Amino acid sequence: MGRHSCCLKQKLRKGLWSPDEDEKLFNYITRYGVGCWSSVPRLAGLQRCGKSCRLRWINYLRPDLKRGMFSQQEEDLIISLHEVLGNRWAQIAAQLPGRTDNEIKNFWNSCLKKKLLKQGLDPTTHKPLTEAQVKEENKNIETPPVQIPFSQGLSAATTLASSQGSALLLSHDSNFYDGGLTAEATREVFVNKTLDPLLSYFEFQMGVSQSDYDSSLSHYHSAGLKQFDQNHLGTNSSYGFSSMPSLTNSDHGNVSVTEFSDNNSASNMSCLFMNEVKESSSNSSNNVSNYPVGGAGAGGCQISNMMESAAGFSWDGDNKMDSLFQFDSVKSEEIKTSSWQLQTHGSINFNGYPITSLSEDLTGPNFDVFQQI
DNA sequence: AAAATCATCAACCGCCAGATG
DNA sequence: CCATCTGGCGGTTGATGATTT
Incomplete structure (x- = not known):
């Protein structure tokens, strides 16, 4: 397997994207949506390969990106999901609206890994480090790691969660949280994707029922969606970008x-x-x-x-x-009834756009919620 | 002030799997 | 079937600013 054919063509630019290129790509996608990525560069007038365009759109230009620092909740969720899913960044990203797999991967590698190590946890297994590993880490990390006795009843992960003041109870051997969802079951949830991702996300994260969804979401979206209509979870409700409300409902200047x-x-x-x-x-x-x-x-x-x-x-x-875009904070009514829409010279919805994590998870048959826009 | 080192993250690379002809 | 194309994914690199020496 070599490079993609599109990359073999000569005179293709590489490296960082210029504002001009961004504009071209953004204009093109917002006007015509995503069809065949391999043809996007040509149609958009870019000297890039389709893969590069796709990546740029997904990781940077997509309007539903949340960006900014990761909240404590997101951090906890990533750690928990990583324990279940491992380095399946796309699947992890699917549970974090507005975050890209690349972003999460970078965050993991640059921050969370070290954080776990400092907590005396193996970032791969999420289990307490062995004595040898601890010694090894002590060489690398000046700050002494938290020593967690193996015999301790509470798992190190749980200790970590509580030490972080997190509401999330991380996995012990069997239970992820008080609700009693077993690690195995949770694994089923995320690996086999059998549940509503948003609901499972919040249930998983907070142990909340759907009725608590509002507060969870508003917390998650911080100042974003203040009155996210619970209808969004209804079977007939409309979904677009899962994080779109946050964006759309942003207060100006907030x-x-x-x-x-x-x-x-x-x-x-x-x-x-x-x-x-x-x-x-x-x-x-x-x-x-x-x-x-x-x-x-x-x-x-x-x-x-x-x-x-x-x-x-x-x-x-x-x-x-x-x-x-519809930015007016008073547009919440519209958010309730319509998908997130562009407001150029008319309306363009993002049906054809890659969503959230852009993994198959969100478009798979088990993720109906994301299919309805 | 300069050099060395560290931290971050955008972008690339290589591989895989599904679709298509 | 087989070859090719394409989208997607995870691992890795390299450029850059920040920090330390």
Whole structure:
């Protein structure tokens, strides 16, 4: 197996995406949706391979990306899911609306792994480290890991959860949480995908019933959806991007929705979807050249820069970003009845767009909830 | 102040599986 | 069937800014 045929063609650009390329891809996808990725570059006028375009859209340009720092709940959930699923990042991402597998994978490798090690847990097995492993880790980590006796009744994982003040009870040998769902059953849930992902997500995470969904979701989406209609869980309800409400219902200027922070990805198109951003330290003279050109290094999100970059895009006329989407916080009624929609010169829904994790999980027959838009 | 090291994450690579001809 | 194409996934790399020496 070699490269994809599309990648064999000469003169294809590689590396970081320029604002111009982003604009082209974004414009194309929002106008025509996703069809055949291999033809997207040609039709969008890009010197990229289809895979690259797909990746860029999924990990960066997709409007439903949440971005920002991971909340404690998300963190706990990732750890729990990782214990069940291992490095199946796409499946893990499927349970975290607005997060990409790449993002979660990076977060795991850069943060959570170390965190578990510091807690004396093997990040692969989620079991307490052996003496030898602990010694090995002690060499690498200055901070002494938490020593967790093997004989202790509570699992180390549970200890971890409680030490983090988490409401989530991580797996012991048999039970994931008080509800009594066994680890095996939970594994069934996620591996065989037999349950409503959103419901199972919240039940799994919080041990809540569907009736508690509102509060869970509002917590999860922080300042996002304040009155997420429970009808979204109904059998006849409409689903689009699972995290779309958060975006759509964002208050203007409510930066906390996406929790921009220093750790936030700098190159974040989602920034563009905010009508208002942090006061940009009066450095409004930034130009497109300030568009994040690096990976993490461009940290700090340079929101003002991003907005400048957005302005640099040749959005024609009323096709500007903030009119592109329904951002008004008063649009919750519309959210209830319609899927998340684009508001260009008419409406474009994202039926054809890759959703959330873009894994097969969300489109599989067992995930009806995601199929209804 | 400069060099070295670390942390982060966007993007690439290689592989796999399903679809298609 | 077989070959090829394509989408998707997980592992890895490399560029960059931040931090430490």
